[in-house]
Amino acid sequence: MKTSRHLLRAGLAALCLSTFAGAALAEKLKVGYLPASGHAKFFVAQEQGLFKQEGLEVELVEFVNQADGLHAVTSGKIDIGAFGTSAPLVHYSRGADLKVIGGIMGQDSSIVAKQENAAAYRNIADLKGKKIATVRLATGDAVLRGALKAAGLDWKTDVQIFELKNPPAVAEAVKSGQVDVGVTWAPHDVLAERQGLKVVIRSGELQPGHPCCRLVVKSARLNDQATLEKFVRAILKAEKFAAQNRKETIDSLQKYVKLDREILETSYYSAWLDQTSDPNAKGTAQFWETLADSGFIEGNRDIKGLFAPETYRRALESLAKEEPNEAFWRERIALEKTRNTL
Known part of the structure; x- marks a missing residue:
């Protein structure tokens, strides 16, 4: 009996230490979002524990406009943000230190x-x-x-x-x-x-297939590729989850966007919303030309310098390796190859 009690205590102690170590090792990120249905993957990843699966402790920070959100990224107040395509491109053209590592939605x-x-x-x-x-x-x-x-x-x-x-x-x-x-x-x-x-x-x-909110970070953030890849993995998992679990997705979305369920479901599952998570470099470069034609782009900075597609690519490939028979990942790999080479 004493031996059993000692073993039980040892097991509980080991479990507590493991739990404590896991919590201590969780990497913290502050992520900026807009209260829009197109940002549902952030909410799904948070509420369904997908960030935690990747060893991340994510604080979601709401912004009511893109300008404030981008300023928070460039000033280091948040680590990652997703804001409409126009604002990051305009700020990049003016010399802002930004990189696009993925996307959160398109069209819409x-x-x-x-x-x-x-x-x-x-x-x-x-x-x-x-x-x-x-x-x-x-x-x-x-x-x-x-x-x-x-x-x-x-x-x-x-x-x-x-x-x-x-x-x-x-x-x-x-x-x-x-x-x-x-x-x-x-x-x-x-x-x-x-x-x-x-x-x-x-x-x-x-403009068929045009991108909207891109995942942006400061260039220095690329030095921590492992953490960024974990983050993108969680977003990709959320994309897959949302495609297969409508009720739970709207449950998650409704916690952050306080609107009627029917409205949220209609908007998020609209045929006009592109829910893919890749950087869509080609579409974003086309958007750059649109902004230049409209007089918003200043200077002659090379748009190619904005993208860091390897973060998304490695995150996606790691998920596909874990689930080699999953058609969802194979489809995303095929799509990535067509949209992210300039």
Whole structure:
């Protein structure tokens, strides 16, 4: 009996030490996000324990706009952030010390109008002479300006663009008649339709497959590749989890975006939301050209220097090695090869 008690105590002590060691060794990261349905993979990775599986202790830090989030990355207040494509590219063009290691979502923006006017806006050329509300440097804002140019319209003279603070302000401007149409994104597009507006044009129709929020870090962060790869592994696991577990995904999302479940589910599982997690260097480089055409890009910095795709590549390959028969990883490997070579 004494021997058994000694063995039990020894086992419990070893378990406690192991647990303590695991907690002590957990690598801490501060990660910035926007309260949008497209950022659900952060919430899934947190709530479903996927960050912990990778030995990470992640603090999710909410930002209401991209500018504040990017400043937090460049100033070292947070380690990783995901913010719309436009803002990181503009800051990079001005010399910001940024690297893209992956993505969190793509497409997902839309143009909304009043129901009674919706039929008048069948394509981008129909916006000539109209008042348009947008959020400056949001992804949809850049897509809009690029599409206007492609249609032979000058966004400075052929339309009137009003830059507002956030998507709710855009929707309110459309509802009140202060503008004719507005540019928003999920889940605010779904909310706008619940409030009587109608989506008339999707950003994916204007620039198919365009990227949105990219995972960005300071260059110095690349010195800690092991930690970054663990983080991207958790995001990839969350992508796979969300594709296969709808209820639990919305449970996780609802803890961070306080909206009706139906709205969140409609927006996150929309056919217009690209949920892949790779850097999409080709799409981002194309977006760079869109911003340059729109007058947002300053200087002649080489866009190739923005990307660090090896982080994503190694994280994905390690997951595929662990599950060699998993079709999900094979599909992501094939996609990565087509989108991340410039």
